[in-house]
Amino acid sequence: METRKSYFFVGVGGSGMMPLAMILAGRGDQVAGSDRALDSGALPAKFADLTAKSVALFPQDGSGISSADQIVVASAAVEATVPDIVAAEAVGAARLSRAELLSQLFNAGVLPIGVAGTSGKSTVTGMIGWILHACGRDPTVMNGAVMKNFVAPQAPFASALVGQGEAFVSEVDESDGSIALYHPKIAVLNNVSLDHKSLEELRALFGTFAGRAVTTVVNVGDAESAALAMSLPRDRLVTFAIDASADLRAENLLPEPFAIGFDLVKGGERHKVRLSVPGRHNVSNALAALGAVRAAGVPLAEAITAIAGFVGLKRRFELVGEAGGVAVIDDFGHNPDKIAATLETLHAFPGRLLVLFQPHGYGPLKVMRRELVAMFAERLAAGDVLVLPDPVYQGGTVNREVTSADIVAEIAATGAQAAHIADRAGAAAHLVALARPGDRIVVMGARDDTLSLLAGDMLGQLS
Template sequence: MSSLSQLGRVHFLGMAGVGVSAIARLMLAEGVPVSGTDGKDLPVLREFRDAGVPVRVGYAEDNIRSVEEETGTTIDTVVASSVAKAGRNVEYDAAAAAGKRMLHRSEGLAACMSAKRGIAVAGTHGKTTTSSMTAVMLSAAGLEPSFAIGATVSGFGTNAQAGAGQWFVAEADESDGTLVNYCPEIAIVTNVEPDHLDHYASAEEFEQVFVTFVGNILPGGALVLCADDDGARSLGRKVAGGLESKGGSVLTYGFAADAGLRLSDHSDGADGQRFTLSCHDETAQVVLAAPGRHNALNAAAAVGAGLCAGMALSDAAEAVSSFAGSSRRFEKRGEIAGIRVIDDYAHHPTELAAVLSAARSAVGAGAVHAIFQPHLFTRTEAFAKEFGEELRRADTAAVLEIYPAREEPIEGVTAELLGHPVLQRQAAVDQAVRAAQPGDIILTLGAGDVTELGDDIVEGLRQARPAEGGAVDGP
C-alpha cells in the first residue's frame, strides 16, 4: 500500500466523479499537489479551478505533459477511476507509457487512509448511508474524523473531509472488486447479496471478495456484521476463525435475538423512527430522522463501529441520532400542497423494497407513486422479475428505459421485462403529477439520470396546483 508521502505530484483521471473527486479533495487538503482531467466540464471542476488546481476537460495524450509544463513540475502518480482503463483511455495509456505510477481510485483512497485508523464500510446495500452515519456520529462526538463517501453528507456539505482526528471512514466499493485494496482497523459489512454479475463470473466469486476484504482487517481489529442478513452471517462463519487468530473480534448487530448489538422497540412514522439498542447490560435510545427499518440497521452498524472504536453505547446512540441524511438517499427534493417528492439511488430489488417500505411508513394514509429507472442491462436481465414484484408495493408505478451506463444493449433485455408501464421521461412526470394528492409521496428511483426528474415533478406540481399556493418546501 502506498502512503501519501510516496506519491509526489498526483494527476487524476475522472476527476469530476464522486469517488475520484473525494480523493482529490483529501489529498489537496493534506498538501499534495494535484491536477486532473475529466471527459465533461461538470460543476465540481469549478471547485478545483477556484483552488488553483490545473484541470483539463477531454482526455488527450498530451494533457499530462501540458500540466507539467504549466506547473514546472513532474507528475509522479496517476490515480484513475474505474472507467479510465488501459486500452480504453488515451490519457491513461500515455501516462503508463511515460512510466508514471498508476493507481486505481481505491488505491489512492487507501493511501489517504494509511496514516489514520481506518473504518471501511462494505456491503451490497447501505454502504453510503452507513458510512455517512458513521462519519456524522464520530463528528458529533467530537472525534473530528476524515471521510470519503459516495454522496454529499447533510451537515457537511461535501463527500470528503480531512479531519484532525485519528479515524478515517471510507466507503469500500464491491462493484469492481477493489474493496480488497483496503486494510482497515474496523470493517462494517451491512449485507452480502450477489450483484454486479457483469464483473463477477458467479455468486461464489462475488462472495469471496468479501472474505478477502475481511481478511485484510488489521491484527486486533474488529468486524461489525449484520445478523439479519443471511449472506453476512455466512461470511461471519467463514472468517471468524481467521479474525480470532489475529486477536480480532466480531460484533453482530440487528433485530435478531442473538445479535450482539440488538435493536428492539422499533417504531417508524412520518417524522422518522425510534428504537432501542442493547449491548451486554447497557441500553440506549436512538431517534432517527431517516425513515425505514433498513436505516435503523444502518444506524446500528455505525453505533457498532463506534463501540469498537471505544465509544460508550449511550454516546454513540446520541451522536448517530444527529444524522440528517445523504444525497440521493431518501432525499426530499421539494413539497407542493402536501405532496412530497423524494429521490433515492435504489437500483437493486432489495434496495427498492427497503425504500418503498420506508415510503409506505412515512406516507401514512397517503399513496406512493414510483418512477423507476433500471440501471444496466445485465442487472435488469438478472433481476427483472424481482424489480417488477417490488414495484407493486407502490400505488402507481412507471418504468423508464434502461440506463445503460457502461454497457452495450443485450438482445431481448428491455424495461418491458419488469411488467409495468414503460414511459418516456415527460410522460412519467405528467402521470405522477396527475395521480398525486395531498399527503402522497412521489419517488424517483434508480442509479441513473432519473434523479433529474425531481425538479421537473416539483415544477409540474406547482403549475398543476396554483390554487393551493404552489409553495415549495424544499429539503
C-alpha cells in the same frame, strides 16, 4: 503517504473520484482532472466547487497530462482510447485505479475503518464519520455520497472530510473486486446480496475482507452475513440485528415519515435511540455505525447522542420538496435490496407511489433481472405506478442483451402497473401528469448525478 505528489483524475466529477480528489487536495497534493460532464457543461456547481478546492480542471482531450511525474487516476470504466489515457501512455505517466489509490491511503491510516456490504455502505460511512466528528475524533472520511451534516457554503459537495485524527473511514466496493485491496482494523459488513457479482464471488470477497480486521461488525440479521460471521473468531466479532439475538439489538421500532426511534439493547442495558432518517434499514445502518465507533473507543452513550444529529445523505431517501400535495423523493436505490427498503419505508404510510427507476447500466440489469422483477412484483402496492427509462449509458461498447423494456414486460405480466418510456424526460413527464394530492413521486437510480436535477425539475413541474 508523502504529500506534494501530482495527481490527474480522469473523470474527476464522479461520485467515487471527487471525494478522493478532495482528500488529496486537502492534504496538500497537487490535483488536476478532467470529466465528460465538464466538457458537456453539465453540473457546473460541482466543478466550481472542485476549482475552489484548488483542483485544476482540463478538457478531456489529453491537454492536462504532460509529465511523467503525474500519477493518472482512472476508473475501470475509462476506455484506453480516451485522449487522457493516450496522453498518459505517451508521456510515461504512472497509472492507478481509483481503488488502488484509495486503498493505499486507507491502509496507511492509523485506524482504517472499512464499510462493506451490498447496501447501506454510504449511509453507515456517513453515520460513523458524523459520530466520530461530533465526539471530537476529527476523522478523515471518504464517502460516495454527499453527507448533509458537513454541507456548508464552502463545502456544497461534502462527500469527503479531511481530519487530523487517527480514523480513516471509507466505504469499500465489492462490485469490481477491489475490496480485496483493503486491510481494515475495523470492518463493517452490512449485508450480502446480489448486485454486480454472483453470491459465490461475493462470499469470498467479503469473507477475506472481514477476516483481515482486528474487529468485524456484522449484521447477523442478514442470512449471508450471519453465515460469514460463523467463520470468524468470536473475540474479534461484534454482531448486530433487529429483533434477533446479537451483541447490539434493536427492538420496539417506532417509524415516522422521515425519522424512526427504537430501543437499543446491549446485554442488560437498554437505551432509547431516535434517528433523523427513516426506515427499518436505517435502524440496521445505525447499529452497524454504533458497533464500529464502540470498537474505535467511543462510549455508547456518547455515540447514541451523536447519531441523533445525523441528518442523512444526498440522494438517500431525500425529500426534494412537496407541491400540490405531492412529495418528491430522490433516492439512490438501484439494486433489489435497496429499492425494496425504500418501498417498504414509504408503504408504512398512506399514499400511492409513482416510481421512476433508471437502471444504472445494461450489465447490472442482466445480472439482477430475475431478482428485480420478483422484488417489484412483490413490493409494488395496488395503485402504484412504475416507469423505467433506458439504462445509464456513458459511452463505449456495451452488451444490450437485457433492456428496460424486457424488465417492464416481465413486471407487467405479474399484474403490476409498469411502463417502459425510453426517454427519461418523457418518463418523468408521464408521472407528473399522473400525480394527484397524497402521491409520492420517487426518483431512483445510481451512477448519474443528474437524477437529482430531474427530481428538482419534476417538483418544479408540479408547482
